[in-house]
Amino acid sequence: xxxxxxxxxxxxxxxxxxxxxxxxxxxxxxxxxxxxxxxxxxxxxxxxxxxxxxxxxxxxxxxxxxxxxxxxxxxxxxxxxxxxxxxxxxxxxxxxxxxxxxxxxxxxx
Amino acid sequence: xxxxxxxxxxxxxxxxxxxxxxxxxxxxxxxxxxxxxxxxxxxxxxxxxxxxxxxxxxxxxxxxxxxxxxxxxxxxxxxxxxxxxxxxxxxxxxxxxxxxxxxxxxxxxxxxxxxxxxxxxxxxxxxxxxxxxxxxxx
Numbered sequence: 001x002x003x004x005x006x007x008x009x010x011x012x013x014x015x016x017x018x019x020x021x022x023x024x025x026x027x028x029x030x031x032x033x034x035x036x037x038x039x040x041x042x043x044x045x046x047x048x049x050x051x052x053x054x055x056x057x058x059x060x061x062x063x064x065x066x067x068x069x070x071x072x073x074x075x076x077x078x079x080x081x082x083x084x085x086x087x088x089x090x091x092x093x094x095x096x097x098x099x100x101x102x103x104x105x106x107x108x109x
Numbered sequence: 110x111x112x113x114x115x116x117x118x119x120x121x122x123x124x125x126x127x128x129x130x131x132x133x134x135x136x137x138x139x140x141x142x143x144x145x146x147x148x149x150x151x152x153x154x155x156x157x158x159x160x161x162x163x164x165x166x167x168x169x170x171x172x173x174x175x176x177x178x179x180x181x182x183x184x185x186x187x188x189x190x191x192x193x194x195x196x197x198x199x200x201x202x203x204x205x206x207x208x209x210x211x212x213x214x215x216x217x218x219x220x221x222x223x224x225x226x227x228x229x230x231x232x233x234x235x236x237x238x239x240x241x242x243x244x245x246x247x
Contacts, residue, residue, distance in 0.1 A: 064195055077210070
């Protein structure tokens with residue numbers, strides 16, 4: 001498994017109903033492309049995060065399929081609508097079967 | 110070296126293969142685009158792709174795609190060993206059909222973004238990015 005994988009997510013703490021907010025996510029991951037070779041000329045096997053999803057109270061906001069051409073420490077920025085108080089769930093799927101998650105609560109005042 | 114008929118033939122084959130190489134990488138992108146669009150015609154209005162004109166480091170090139178109303182946006186890097194970069198699928202709670210990320214580019218090439226609209230049509234935007242240092246190791 002990839003080591004020291006740490007998701008970081010930035011979501012505003014509160015919003016008004018129906019407000020559009022910007023979400024920024026970053027996860028530390030080497031995203032080994034499978035194109036590089038080590039010192040002995042052997043190909044380093046591919047090991048990337050291949051899917052990222054964001055949902056709010058179970059409804060999809062964005063679903064991204066990642067290929068090896070995404071940089072190390074995949075970063076995403078996107079906009080979401082906040083209809084009510086709830087929780088954003090973020091999920092990253094690793095090639096090796098690992099799943100990394102993070103969640104952020106947001107209050108509609 | 111004595112030039113026999115066999116040598117001449119081999120050289121001819123070699124140069125033919127060399128000449129075909131760039132065509133083949135180009136065809137790979139065409140194939141992948143066709144796989145996404147199903148061969149449908151591609152328009153050009155209603156999608157924006159923001160990428161730098163010059164990227165010093167091909168390992169992290171910031172890009173941004175925006176296609177109001179799109180169902181999904183797919184991004185290709187035409188000159189990479191594997192052209193597809195990412196597919197963004199937008200759900201009901203996406204406030205705008207836009208996203209920003211950072212990608213790897215092997216060298217100077219065109220970055221292509223294609224959006225699928227809910228009515229089944231496709232729109233495309235592309236931009237050339239000049240890369241000083243490639244991002245595929247070696």
